[in-house]
Amino acid sequence: MKKRSSHIYIAVILLVAGMGLASCGSKKAPATAEKEQGKEHDHEEEPNTVTLTPEQFKTAGIVFGLPEKRDISSAIKVNGLLDVPPQQAVSISVPMGGFIRQTTMLQGMPVKKGQVLAVLENMDYIQLQQDYLDARSQLEYASTEYTRQQELSRENVNALKTVQQAKATYESLQAKVKGLREKLNLININTAALEKGTIQRSINVYAPISGYVTQVNVNLGQFVNPADVLFRIVNTEHLHAELTVFEKDIPRLKIGQPVRFTLANETRQRTATVHLIGREISQERTVRVHCHLEEEDTQLLPGTYLQAMIEAGAAKVQALPEAAVVNFENKAYVFVKDTAGADSTFHFKMLEVQQGSSEQGYTEVTFPEGVQPKEIVVKGAYDLLAKMKNSGEEHGH
Known part of the structure; x- marks a missing residue:
């Protein structure tokens, strides 16, 4: 019985020792683990x-x-917009204020040169015509008096001073009549009809160019002053492309270079030609380049944004x-x-x-x-x- 107990004791000791060895074998030294981790990091690639x-x-x-x-x-990629020459866009005002009595204008309406845009009324129009007729009558009398005084002077009947006074009155009235006539012409009053006794209570505002109405800033009964813009008319028959080119690309520009551009609301490509190159650099370090369209299109609208490529030739x-x-x-x-x-x-x-x-x-x-x-x-x-x-x-x- 004693012999059997000693055998059991020895077996337990051997079992514990074996477990300890197995545990030691499963662990690695910290230095070895760190070394292997370093190897793994060595194989990771840097970005890009x-x-x-x-x-x-x-x-x-x-x-x-x-x-x-x-x-x-090479091609220069630029942005820009469609624009019209200054003479093709007109802001319409009146040289003498008045009340709007009639107008049928709406934005987008086509108009012809000479078409009536509005009718204005003002008491001052009547007064101006009266002043003209009065001055004209006085001028006729002053002209006759000046002629009479000249004849008397030749006969030594009157003094030279009297002739000079008659001349001054005549020339002053002559200048006054001319000035009033020009004022009447400015507000479109027919002086020929006025001289026959026809006085107008209203004046017409005419379209100075053909085109489309882009602004209407009046309504019936409104009083407008000379500084007010009543209408704006744009003629779209001669649109051009106004491009913005950066300073660094300016040396590559030449008159006559072909331009390809696409409007913001289109996918088809249009063509133009460089016509003028600006001579002043803006604060944004850009220059304006004026281009003529190869194909005119009256349906295009001024101000439309575009992207363009200027063919700058080989380099x-x-x-x-x-x-x-x-x-x-x-x-x-x-x-x-x-x-x-x-x-x-x-x-x-x-x-x-x-x-x-x-x-x-x-x-x-x-x-x-x-x-x-x-x-x-x-x-x-x-x-x-x-x-x-x-x-x-x-x-x-």
């Missing part, structure tokens, strides 16, 4: 970088190249093959070889560039200031972009 193994590099067919100076037809620019430039999140990039890392893998970094015009398989690129990479991926850039995206998705999960 791609790493390829030699096999992946060979499969992608990566080819390096450098920017080249090439002749590329030598820094260019890369189109396959070298990739678009990612609405920005243009190229991949450049990164010398980081001493292992056998290939490292690439994505560099943002400004993309310009493209022609014959090449596209204009501008690198960040002070940056001029030497080894640029000109073939296989899209494969690198795809791998970078896939890597980003895996890290996201």
Whole structure:
């Protein structure tokens, strides 16, 4: 019985010792764990970088190249609007105030030159006509008196002073009649009819040009002053494109350059020609460029917003093959070889560039200031972009 108890005791000791060894074997030293974690971090790629193994590099067919100076037809992208020449947009006022007694004008109505836009009434119109008739009668008397005094002077009957007074009165009334006649003509009163005894109580306001009514600022019974704008008429037969060009693009502008533009409410492209280039830079560092439309369209509206491309001709620019430039999140990039890392893998970094015009398989690129990479991926850039995206998705999960 004693012998059996000792055997049981020895078995328990061996079992406990075995469990302790197993527990020690399952734990790693802190230093070893940290070292392995460091190795895992070493394999994580930095943002906008791609790493390829030699096999992946060979499969992608990566080819390096450098920017080249090439002749590329460049276009200047600008904004602008449709406008009319100053002589084709008229603000209509009256030189003498009055009450609006009649008008049928509405915005958008077509009008012809000479058409009656409104009828005005004012007591002052009647008074002005009376003044004219009075001055004209006095002028007739002054003219007769001056002639009589001249004849008497030749016969030495009267004094020279009397002749001079008669002359001054005559010339003063003559100037007064001329002035009143011009005032009457300004308010469209027919002086020929007035001289026959017809006095008008109202005046007409006529359209000075043909076009469309764009503003109506009056209503019946309203009193308007000379400073008030009653109507605005615009002739849309000779619209032009007014473009806003930034200062840096001004040296590339020339008279006669073709322009392609699209209106904000259209998809079809229209054409124009550069006609005038502004000679003053605004505070926004821009210049106004006046362009004539190749095809007139009276249905177009002044003030319509447009986007245009001015064909500036070919110029030598820094260019890369189109396959070298990739678009990612609405920005243009190229991949450049990164010398980081001493292992056998290939490292690439994505560099943002400004993309310009493209022609014959090449596209204009501008690198960040002070940056001029030497080894640029000109073939296989899209494969690198795809791998970078896939890597980003895996890290996201």
